[in-house]
Amino acid sequence: MTRSTTTPSPAPVPEVTADPEQAAREAQRRETRDRRRQLLRRVLVRVAALVVFLGVWWLITALQLIKPLYLPSPGAVWDAFVLANTDHPIAPGVPRMVKGEQNYYLWEHLIASLQRIGVGVGWAIIFGPILGFVMASFRPVATIVEPYLNFLRALPPLGYIGILIVWFGIGDTSKMWLLFLAAFPPITIATINGVRSVKEERINGALSLGASRLQTITHVVLPSTLPDVISGIRIAIGFAWTTVVAAELNNGIPGIGGLAYLSGTELKTPLTIACIIVIGIAAILLDLAIKGVEKILVPWRGKA
Secondary structure, rough: OOOOOOOOOOOEEHHHHHHHHHHHHHHHHHEEEHHHHHHHHHHHHHHHHHHHHHHHHHHHHHHOOOOOOOOOOOOHHHHHHHHHOOOOOOOOOOOOOOOHHHHHOOOHHHHHHHHHHEEEEHHHHHHHHHHHHHHHOHHHHHHHHHHHHHHHHHOOOOOOOHHHHHHOOOOOOHHHHHHHHHHHHHHHHHHHHHHOOOOOOHHHHHHHHHHHHHHHHHHHHHHHHHHHHHHHHHHHHHHHHHHHHHHHOOOOOOOOOHHHHHHHHHHOOOHHHHHHHHHHHHHHHHHHHHHHHHHHHHHOOOOO
16 A cells, blocks of 8 residues: 655745835935946046046157147146246346236136126026027017027127227127127027927916916926026037137236237247136036036936
């Protein structure tokens, strides 16, 4: 007689239910770590690229492959930068001291240019979105104004700096007008594109929920347009930096653009390159500041 053997079945393993909040926190921590790693990687790559660039620059000048008049060494540029920010003898062996360059420190030249850019771009930030909103909302206005706006956008700054000097004089007023005219078109056009890109579903949804026309504009149209306006402001500030040298060609001292132009005419290449580097760094820092403001005003941008 055969005896059957019964194998006991294993005890059921209880299911472990994950805490949704803990899982979300862990996912957020992983995302934060990944962002930090990516940021560190980008910083290291950029620092390495800068070191390589400076090394190649130094090597070219050390081997005298290019004349110092055309490409001074990094050390010469640094010396010019330090000299432009300190009091120094007017000439070797002469006890008379002078202040920076053209009787202003380099940072004072930069502040003067930033003030002109601030006024010119500031007025463009005020009037550009207003005109852009009107043009996007009323087709007849756009039909009339758009050709003139495109005409203004196509003009190079040097094309009308002369007439601005005739109208407003050689002082800061003509320079600020030039910077305003350079910054105004991109902000206006960005506003037009932003208003026209607002989805009809959002507007109709707000109206169907009982919102008035004014509430629809302030709570739907304007927030939806704000990212485009900020992008236009960033582009406009870039145009303003490229225009500041033209604006400061005449009576541009103090001014970083005027100093760059004047030092170039006097063959002070190290100082010219120092001015160019300062302009570039200032432009990058200003753009980063605008990005920070954008994250505060438009926190939803780039998110699904």
